[in-house]
Amino acid sequence: PVKPTDPEPWTSPSRAGQIMRFGWPGFDNLRTYEDFVLSYDRRTKTAHWVIEHLTPDRMTYDPSVDRSKCAFRPDESIHEYFRSTNEDYFRSGYDRGHLAPAGNHRKTQNAIDQTFYLTNMSPQVGKGFNRDKWNDLEKHVRKLARKNINVYICTGPLYIPKKEADNNLYVKYKVIGPRQVAVPTHFFKVALVEYEKDKYSLDSYLLPNAVIPDETPISQFLVPLDEIERAAGFLIFDKVPKSQIKIINGKKLGFW
Amino acid sequence: PVKPTDPEPWTSPSRAGQIMRFGWPGFDNLRTYEDFVLSYDRRTKTAHWVIEHLTPDRMTYDPSVDRSKCAFRPDESIHEYFRSTNEDYFRSGYDRGHLAPAGNHRKTQNAIDQTFYLTNMSPQVGKGFNRDKWNDLEKHVRKLARKNINVYICTGPLYIPKKEADNNLYVKYKVIGPRQVAVPTHFFKVALVEYEKDKYSLDSYLLPNAVIPDETPISQFLVPLDEIERAAGFLIFDKVPKSQIKIINGKKLGFW
Ligand SMILES: [Mg+2]
Ligand SMILES: [Mg+2]
Numbered sequence: 362p363v364k365p366t367d368p369e370p371w372t373s374p375s376r377a378g379q380i381m382r383f384g385w386p387g388f389d390n391l392r393t394y395e396d397f398v399l400s401y402d403r404r405t406k407t408a409h410w411v412i413e414h415l416t417p418d419r420m421t422y423d424p425s426v427d428r429s430k431c432a433f434r435p436d437e438s439i440h441e442y443f444r445s446t447n448e449d450y451f452r453s454g455y456d457r458g459h460l461a462p463a464g465n466h467r468k469t470q471n472a473i474d475q476t477f478y479l480t481n482m483s484p485q486v487g488k489g490f491n492r493d494k495w496n497d498l499e500k501h502v503r504k505l506a507r508k509n510i511n512v513y514i515c516t517g518p519l520y521i522p523k524k525e526a527d528n529n530l531y532v533k534y535k536v537i538g539p540r541q542v543a544v545p546t547h548f549f550k551v552a553l554v555e556y557e558k559d560k561y562s563l564d565s566y567l568l569p570n571a572v573i574p575d576e577t578p579i580s581q582f583l584v585p586l587d588e589i590e591r592a593a594g595f596l597i598f599d600k601v602p603k604s605q606i607k608i609i610n611g612k613k614l615g616f617w
Numbered sequence: 618p619v620k621p622t623d624p625e626p627w628t629s630p631s632r633a634g635q636i637m638r639f640g641w642p643g644f645d646n647l648r649t650y651e652d653f654v655l656s657y658d659r660r661t662k663t664a665h666w667v668i669e670h671l672t673p674d675r676m677t678y679d680p681s682v683d684r685s686k687c688a689f690r691p692d693e694s695i696h697e698y699f700r701s702t703n704e705d706y707f708r709s710g711y712d713r714g715h716l717a718p719a720g721n722h723r724k725t726q727n728a729i730d731q732t733f734y735l736t737n738m739s740p741q742v743g744k745g746f747n748r749d750k751w752n753d754l755e756k757h758v759r760k761l762a763r764k765n766i767n768v769y770i771c772t773g774p775l776y777i778p779k780k781e782a783d784n785n786l787y788v789k790y791k792v793i794g795p796r797q798v799a800v801p802t803h804f805f806k807v808a809l810v811e812y813e814k815d816k817y818s819l820d821s822y823l824l825p826n827a828v829i830p831d832e833t834p835i836s837q838f839l840v841p842l843d844e845i846e847r848a849a850g851f852l853i854f855d856k857v858p859k860s861q862i863k864i865i866n867g868k869k870l871g872f873w
Pocket of ligand 2: 715
């Protein structure tokens with residue numbers, strides 16, 4: 362029952378509204394799950410992007426929520442032509458890598474369960490990436506989330522061209538399984554941190570989907586945001602007022 | 618002025634409604650031009666698909682419409698990060714190949730002009746493809762349009778995987794110019810022909826973006842529609858009642 366001091370229910374933002382506070386990168390095949398929002402790419406059979414909203418309160422551990430009860434499963438709401446399945450990943454040599462990490466969504470069993478939809482997975486190199494450096498980056502984000510007012514995260518796969526011997530640029534990626542799920546060449550993660558009311562820092566990471574030496578610091582993967590946006594084909598957090606972004610990739614913006 | 622015998626204007630379908638009569642393959646970055654509808658892929662910097670509606674009446678030649686007055690030009694309504702430009706094609710070795718052909722849109726100068734937006738172009742092999750076999754297919758479609766009640770055409774680029782020496786499948790395509798416009802490996806064209814009221818034939822063509830010998834008949838490029846749909850990541854003309862499709866790729870459907 363709504364308590365008298367609560368705002369009118371229709372004036373309080375929906376969870377999706379909170380998560381998407383700083384803009385929609387696109388509107389292609391949206392899935393609004395309980396605690397994250399995802400846009401699915403039916404051509405590559407993995408997401409375009411996933412957006413999450415983290416706060417200190419949401420990072421608290423609920424002992425009744427049990428990750429070991431979760432199971433990787435297809436999202437049946439995607440047409441069968443375009444739906445990735447466990448069979449696609451089986452014996453592929455790649456992990457089913459979470460885009461929205463399970464560890465960020467421990468408020469309810471349903472929220473963590475939904476991170477196991479295959480819509481939220483991309484083929485990731487296991488040892489040396491998903492289980493190591495990429496996991497380090499996810500832990501770094503949770504650390505930020507425990508110490509700041511609001512953290513917004515946009516994560517996704519990329520397909521970045523490479524120069525070949527003929528001096529031309531080529532995009533090349535493997536596809537796995539009967540549905541031909543794309544193995545991204547890279548992954549990005551952009552963290553928008555509200556560290557004081559209406560003051561933001563923005564970190565944008567671009568990592569190759571490859572074994573990365575343990576000793577490499579994650580700061581080595583910081584790149585200008587527009588490098589990610591141009592490759593991805595969408596804008597990320599473009600509704601944050603530019604004047605409220607005070608720190609970019611660890612550098613304070615000065616006066617000019 | 619509306620003549621008394623005209624239907625109420627709001628009951629007559631819009632041109633876009635006519636063109637899109639049999640369903641929208643997707644809703645990503647739509648551009649509704651005067652005589653065709655297009656969905657733009659900001660990642661590849663070329664379209665997902667283009668849909669046209671052709672009739673005998675629309676195929677008549679208007680001598681005041683002049684193709685030589687048309688100019689290839691960027692669509693400024695696309696964000697500059699994702700907008701392909703003439704510079705991207707310059708000295709690339711590829712033609713700016715029309716998806717909706719200029720020759721299908723000769724009713725008004727504006728309609729033909731709009732086919733020259735770079736949103737409607739893909740990098741195509743010139744000699745042996747754009748200027749030859751692909752052009753033959755376009756002429757074949759216009760012949761159909763002159764002889765049938767309604768012809769609906771969906772055209773677009775594809776990026777089809779190929780098996781390499783390691784026995785894995787890889788998608789590989791070149792990108793050209795500063796905006797890294799994708800050079801598709803293939804193009805598709807699907808023709809839905811209403812040859813009698815509520816009776817349809819469906820032809821789906823898949824051609825490699827490569828020099829094709831003149832003697833190859835276009836019928837050799839007919840493939841099952843779902844092969845195109847699975848690779849493209851969308852459904853094509855999925856709102857046609859299945860029972861009204863009487864001929865598929867030239868084969869009459871029998872009783873069963
Ligand atoms: Mg992981
Ligand atoms: Mg052409």
